[in-house]
Amino acid sequence: MKIETALTKLFSIEYPIVQGGMIWVSGWKLAAAVSNAGALGLIGGGSMEPELFREHIRKCRQATRKPFGVNIPLISKYAEQLVQVTLEEKVPIVFTSAGNPAKFTERLKAEGATVVHVIANVRFARKAEAAGVDAVVAEGFEAGGHNGLDEITTLVLVPQVVDAVNIPVIAAGGIADGRGMCAALALGAAGVQIGTRFAASEESSAHPKYKQAIVEADDTATALIMKKLIPVRLIKNKFYQEIKSLEEKGASITEMARFLGKGRARQAIFEGDLEEGEIEVGQAAGLIRDILPAGEIVKRLVQEYQLAKSRLP
Amino acid sequence: MKIETALTKLFSIEYPIVQGGMIWVSGWKLAAAVSNAGALGLIGGGSMEPELFREHIRKCRQATRKPFGVNIPLISKYAEQLVQVTLEEKVPIVFTSAGNPAKFTERLKAEGATVVHVIANVRFARKAEAAGVDAVVAEGFEAGGHNGLDEITTLVLVPQVVDAVNIPVIAAGGIADGRGMCAALALGAAGVQIGTRFAASEESSAHPKYKQAIVEADDTATALIMKKLIPVRLIKNKFYQEIKSLEEKGASITEMARFLGKGRARQAIFEGDLEEGEIEVGQAAGLIRDILPAGEIVKRLVQEYQLAKSRLP
Numbered sequence: 001m002k003i004e005t006a007l008t009k010l011f012s013i014e015y016p017i018v019q020g021g022m023i024w025v026s027g028w029k030l031a032a033a034v035s036n037a038g039a040l041g042l043i044g045g046g047s048m049e050p051e052l053f054r055e056h057i058r059k060c061r062q063a064t065r066k067p068f069g070v071n072i073p074l075i076s077k078y079a080e081q082l083v084q085v086t087l088e089e090k091v092p093i094v095f096t097s098a099g100n101p102a103k104f105t106e107r108l109k110a111e112g113a114t115v116v117h118v119i120a121n122v123r124f125a126r127k128a129e130a131a132g133v134d135a136v137v138a139e140g141f142e143a144g145g146h147n148g149l150d151e152i153t154t155l156v157l158v159p160q161v162v163d164a165v166n167i168p169v170i171a172a173g174g175i176a177d178g179r180g181m182c183a184a185l186a187l188g189a190a191g192v193q194i195g196t197r198f199a200a201s202e203e204s205s206a207h208p209k210y211k212q213a214i215v216e217a218d219d220t221a222t223a224l225i226m227k228k229l230i231p232v233r234l235i236k237n238k239f240y241q242e243i244k245s246l247e248e249k250g251a252s253i254t255e256m257a258r259f260l261g262k263g264r265a266r267q268a269i270f271e272g273d274l275e276e277g278e279i280e281v282g283q284a285a286g287l288i289r290d291i292l293p294a295g296e297i298v299k300r301l302v303q304e305y306q307l308a309k310s311r312l313p
Numbered sequence: 314m315k316i317e318t319a320l321t322k323l324f325s326i327e328y329p330i331v332q333g334g335m336i337w338v339s340g341w342k343l344a345a346a347v348s349n350a351g352a353l354g355l356i357g358g359g360s361m362e363p364e365l366f367r368e369h370i371r372k373c374r375q376a377t378r379k380p381f382g383v384n385i386p387l388i389s390k391y392a393e394q395l396v397q398v399t400l401e402e403k404v405p406i407v408f409t410s411a412g413n414p415a416k417f418t419e420r421l422k423a424e425g426a427t428v429v430h431v432i433a434n435v436r437f438a439r440k441a442e443a444a445g446v447d448a449v450v451a452e453g454f455e456a457g458g459h460n461g462l463d464e465i466t467t468l469v470l471v472p473q474v475v476d477a478v479n480i481p482v483i484a485a486g487g488i489a490d491g492r493g494m495c496a497a498l499a500l501g502a503a504g505v506q507i508g509t510r511f512a513a514s515e516e517s518s519a520h521p522k523y524k525q526a527i528v529e530a531d532d533t534a535t536a537l538i539m540k541k542l543i544p545v546r547l548i549k550n551k552f553y554q555e556i557k558s559l560e561e562k563g564a565s566i567t568e569m570a571r572f573l574g575k576g577r578a579r580q581a582i583f584e585g586d587l588e589e590g591e592i593e594v595g596q597a598a599g600l601i602r603d604i605l606p607a608g609e610i611v612k613r614l615v616q617e618y619q620l621a622k623s624r625l626p
Contacts (some may be wrong), residue, residue, distance in 0.1 A: 003626050016626070122532045122599075141454065142466045150533040153455045153466040155487040155496060156596045160532045174468040183468060183496035186621045219435045219473045220463040250563035283469045286435075308499045312622050313316050313329070 003302065006168040007191035010114060010134060011093060012067050014038030015302055016191030017181070018137075018170060019198045019294070021071020021095060022145070023047035023280075024269040028056040030203040030294055032063035037298035042095060046073040047266065050081040057089045067092055069114075073146075074099020087111050098146060101131040109134075116170065120148025125161045125169075135168040136161065137193050142174030144196050144282035145265075147224055147231045155187065162188035176284035178304020182312075185305075194301070196282040201294040207272030210279065217285035228253050229260070235279035239264065316615065319481040320504035323427060323447060324406060325380050327351030328615055329504030330494070331450075331483060332511045332607070334384020334408060335458070336360035336593075337582040341369040343516040343607055345376035350611035355408055359386040360579065363394040370402045380405055382427075386459075387412020400424050411459060414444040422447075429483065433461025438474045438482075448481040449474065450506050455487030457509050457595035458578075460537055460544045468500065475501035489597035491617020495625075498618075507614070509595040514607040520585030523592065530598035541566050542573065548592035552577065 002008070007016040019026065019034040021044035031041030041064070043056045053070075060068050070091050072082045075098045083104050086094055094108050097118035108115050109132060117128040118137040128136050138161040140154030141147060154173040161169050171184035172193035184192045199206055200214040213235055224233045225243055234240060246256060268277025292300075315321070320329040332339065332347040334357035344354030354377070356369045366383075373381050383404050385395045388411045396417050399407055407421050410431035421428050422445060430441040431450040441449050451474040453467030454460060467486040474482050484497035485506035497505045512519055513527040526548055537546045538556055547553060559569060581590025605613075 005626050140466065140468070141464075142469050151454075151536065152532050152599075153453065153468065153487055153596060155453070155466065155468045155493060156455050156599065157532065159490065159492050160599050174466055177472065179472050179500050180468060182499035182625065185625055186495035186499050187492050188621075219465050219470065223464065248563060250561060283466060286465075286469065286473050308501075309625050311501075312495065312498055312625075313318050 001302070001306065003305065005185070005190040007135065007170060010168060011040050013040050015298065016185070017298060017301055018042065018191060018193040020172065020193045020195030021045065021069075022195050022199055024266055025199045025204050025206045026071075027205045028060035028063060029205065030198060030201060031068050032060045033201070033203040033294035034198065034298060035064045035066040035068040037295035038066075039298045040093065041068045043068070043070045045070050045082045046076055048078075048082075050078055050085050053082055054085045054089060057085070057091055069093030069095055071095040071097060073097050074103060083108065086113070095137065097137075101128045101133055105131045105133055118172070119161070120157070121150045121152055122160050122164045125165050129165045129167055133167065135170060135190070136165065137170045137172045138189070139193070140171075140173030141224065142233075142283040143172055144222070144233050144285075145280040147233055149227070149231060151224070154184070158184060158187040158189050173282065174284050176282075176287040178301050178306070179308045180284070180287075181301055181305045182308035196285050197288055197297055198294055199281065200288050200291050201297055202291060203294045206269050209272035209274055210269050211291050213274055213279055214281050214285045214288050215290060217281065217288070219286040221285060222281060222283050226256065226260070229256050232278065232280060233282060235274075235281055235285070237277075237279055238275045239278060314615070314619065316618065318498070318503040320448065320483060323481060324353050324382075326353050328611065329498070330611060330614055331355065331504060331506040333485065333506045333508030334358065334382075335508050335512055337579055338512045338517050338519045339384075340518045341373035341376060342518065343511060343514060344381050345373045346514070346516040346607035347511065347611060348377045348379040348381040350608035351379075352611045353406065354381045356381070356383045358383050358391075358395045359389055361391075361395075363391050363398050366395055367398045367402060370398070370404055382406030382408055384408040384410060386410050387416060396421065399426070408450065410450075414441045414446055418444045418446055431485070432474070433470070434463045434465055435473050435477045438478050442478045442480055446480065448483060448503070449478065450483040450485045451502070452506070453484075453486030454537065455546075455596040456485055457535070457546050457598075458593040460546055462540070462544060464537070467497070471497060471500040471502050486595065487597050489595075489600040491614050491619070492621045493597070493600075494614055494618045495621035509598050510601055510610055511607055512594065513601050513604050514610055515604060516607045519582050522585035522587055523582050524604050526587055526592055527594050527598045527601050528603060530594065530601070532599035534598060535594060535596050539569065539573070542569050545591065545593060546595060548587075548594055548598070550590075550592055551588045552591060
């Protein structure tokens, strides 16, 4: 049973579900498993050097004949090279985030790519549309990892973006099951981007301890911090408590950056250090109770969506 | 066209829509207008002394033959007396918030009232159910005015509360149109509580300048602050900037409370001082573009709900 929207047509996929491109989590294995299940898998370029990124793209192409894409955070020091690799490897779908969509959209589209940009408020949605992107991801305050400064939640953001632009809107942040997917489509989204649910999948390249932390998280487990540097949503562990206490003391940006150091996300997500690492997860972790194959996650999302829709009064 | 859920049965109303009880906003005029339109109007007791509260209840009863209710914030210094008035006046439906539901639920239920308690995380939902309430309002981070400490958004909170309790769940926070209502019901809610949309109604007792501030608010207009005292969502005006700068300097609770003083909410909402007052509104203000009669708001919510549902793929 297909679920057709403007997004399934744009990407030539069966279900309007995108697996978010996540650092240290979404390599070719996860992206291919999601695409093979009829949704759209994304290789997360944010934690990769250009040649590793190329390797993942090639392996993904061997593992699936269905459409897949990549995510390139424009703050990556390799952004320019990642875009170059994307073009050389003729990746059909490119999601960009955390930066100015005007920078690469024209070049990518000239080479035939479908381009999607992630935004967190109405103004940037309009800017992305003006830059020529084919769709936007409207990502709310609930989302894991880096987050917008305006703290607009998915429920409030999505309908405002839908009203403001004429391109398809993909809802992201806070969605982990078919009920959330149904809610997002009711708001006018043409599809959903789901991160944390897929981070806790068998094909996710994250450390088993990180996946277990998602399963164990309850509704109150995460918080958005580091608002002076760059806001990030993570699980409230020892590292969080230390950052929070610095914030409450009124620490400067320099002091915060020095304490943060480098590689905290890798430390938690890839190496499994749940004390000192930055356990980036979305607030929807509270809804996730098991680690499943990615294809099974897609299947359940579709079933739960149909159930939620059929139960509407 | 009715919309039947467990909530419409519980309250004997036509549409699963509750107008939130808001200080300085929801007196008998607004509550009666909402109830007359087939939803549930609430008189907000939080800004009333007991005898004024009684007057509003009596006037509301004269203005509608349909069910209506009251909201009693348990932090009100008059909470005990407001409950007493409610019992004497035989109000059929009582919403309590901001306190321990075990305090009055038994007494209210013994007198035949239907009791609903407002919660902002799963633990308090379970506590409210154990205290014997008939339903809970699950209120997310988006909501205006006083807010929970855990910053859980409506999209993430509602399904977790639905999974955790066996009583009807009313979704609140971030809902201002029928798309949001459809989203909430897709998440498993039995109904919605809507505040800010009704604050910008003709029957709202708020100052015209406050209503206009809602209409003019965009997606980025509000913020949640005063987390050390009691978190409150408001429009980012001069008062907000001052509080924020105190927070960033690491001000103590005592310093914050001294600066805050008394009556800031009244100053903005009732007296229209948009500079020095606390303009409590929800994040969904960005979705509100006009001031309408409350009955018209209910009618549109129902129509938009049906439209959103019919458009689901």
